[in-house]
Amino acid sequence: MNAPVRKGRKYDQVLEGARSVFMREGFEGASVDQIARDAHVSKATLYSYFPDKQSLFLAVITHDCEMQARGAMSEDIVQKPVPEALYAIAHSFVSFFLTGFALQMFRLCVAESMRFPELGRAFYETGPQNAQNQIIAYLETPRARAELEIEDSYVAADQLLQMCRTDLLLKRLFGVVGDASEDEIDRISREAVATFLARYQRRP
Amino acid sequence: MNAPVRKGRKYDQVLEGARSVFMREGFEGASVDQIARDAHVSKATLYSYFPDKQSLFLAVITHDCEMQARGAMSEDIVQKPVPEALYAIAHSFVSFFLTGFALQMFRLCVAESMRFPELGRAFYETGPQNAQNQIIAYLETPRARAELEIEDSYVAADQLLQMCRTDLLLKRLFGVVGDASEDEIDRISREAVATFLARYQRRP
């Protein structure tokens, strides 16, 4: 479906040019002429790699979805005391969600997922679902289990993650405010962990 | 900017036709020819009401943003015991966020807010900010204050709201699952309130 016809010498240039234009203009707004110009290739070259605009779009954007997936939680974090580990986890998610890359990926995938269902799925699986699974894995480590009392780690992970996606994220998404400060990210992370622990920490 | 040139006999038809096409296709994907057809008016009529496609889009969509704003919290809710009131509030937000209208408004505004900054602002103010303010107003009622201990009602309201916007909402947004069941909505609401109260309820 989104497989290239072939890969030639300028394949990476095409991907890069396409990414830049699609991320800025969306699918409908991006013209193939503009993509070819930005990629510094001829349109014929572009069409020698991809059968059509849709295939190019899906190839580029689903690849970018995969860039957002994270590997396993680092051993450093797992070894920290639970409140500190949770803070580090929250902080890293809050920070990531507020990056230009994450914001624009989210916008683009929200906009296009009805027209390209496989994109919606790819985004969800490499993004939200992957994040969820990371936290669930952490919550099920022996250390976390010793200090937390959780009946349903899916719900707990979901809540923690959602408290990392705050009003500030919505403001950024809709262009109401500019860049976030470290103070804001720190505050959101601390408050998320505080509420999380209020519910799930074992009582002595 | 998005003020109509004039309002004639078929003005409402134009708004309705435009809404339907813009909501389905987005700004770039919607053609003026298609809008005129759906509205059962001639293109000339349409252009006699609005100077251009952008103006029509902004008029229609910012008006729809205003449809999502809510009035003050009902007196019934305010009179309930706090846990029950919070549950009713959470439940109504979870339900609303999962409606077809809210989902499609969110998608469209996310997609177009960079190109139309005033739309991003209108959406944020009539949507997320308005919801936030509703909850803050509730949290500051005498009854809620008597039972909750909250240092910062903005943060508390933000967290409650975010726990109403769960993984399920993301799944719906990206088209990964179908309609939500009442059980799911109920579960999300209960869990959100449980976590909220774990942190903010006064200890006896």
Place this chain on the structure above:
DNA sequence: CGGATATTAAACCGATCGGTTCAGTTCGGC
């Protein structure tokens, strides 16, 4: 270097785009 492959620029195609024009028709109010 030579040959095969990759790429190019320019032109093309049919279709659609947002916006404009206009003679004719319809509608509503007096």
Place this chain on the structure above:
DNA sequence: GCCGAACTGAACCGATCGGTTTAATATCCG
């Protein structure tokens, strides 16, 4: 009924769209 306002359908405009073609040129590898 009359008249002015509103609306129409069809055609138009210049521009752009995604995709195609082709002779010429550039690149790479043995």
